[in-house]
Amino acid sequence: MNQFILFIELTRLKKPIGYMLLFWPCAWGLTLIYDFSQNLNNYLFYLLLFFLGSVLMRSAGCIINDILDRKFDSQVSRTKNRPIASKKISVSRGLIYAAFLCGLAFLVLINFNYxxxxxxxASMPLAFTYPLMKRYTYWPQLFLGITFNYGLILGWTSITESINIIPIIFYLGAIFWTLGYDTIYGYQDIKDDEIIGLKSTSIKFKGTAKTFLIICYSILISLLVIGGYLMDFNFLYFLFLIIPAAQLFLFQIKCFDLNNTSTCLKIFKSNNYLGLIIFINILIGKIF
Structure with missing residues (x-):
């Protein structure tokens, strides 16, 4: 039982924000391309597959992240008690768990087209090397955005087996979304990260954080508008974009305080609702 509890802690399964932020772009991409005049069974089935894949790959990613960062995690107050950093789970056992989860994820993946x-x-090298980026660049959040939102492309190709400019525009928007929310997340550890020499956009833009967030979220909303136009979405889609815009600018940016770690975490977690709102927005654009 103790090992099971440690496994849950290791994979962050009790913290759904991680896998939900991985899932929402998948749902966006699938919804963008799906023909809702057809039977909904395939749509719901693929939505379930993407959810399962998100949970499994996020869990495996957490393990790999903790293995690569174990020496750094042991020096950061928020992460020093993680199972691998505290040596409650060995690196070898962690690798076995990660391989098992990847195997399950592959069983999910083979339900899609070739x-x-x-x-x-092809995205796996990005997914498992992301944790190394904060050692070398102030832009690890950019690499996270590229990796974490890749599911949007997969959601699109799961139906059409091809790609065009539309999913790429939404994908770019999602990358800037991640740049914003993960910069906010990074302010929880900024003092420790600066001491041990890790890099992030949180550190790079410490003096101009709100300006950086405004730029990121403005690009996200702009690309959602452009993408909706290219999709020939109805007026309701553009009208209801006011809701995610308000959440971003009137809540996230207005309430943001880089010195208040609890507020940063609260704002970061609110992006789960933002992902859902944009998902509903895309549904409105497609159906009505």
Missing amino acids: FTILAAL
């Missing part, structure tokens, strides 16, 4: 399978496998 194009999507190959595209997903």
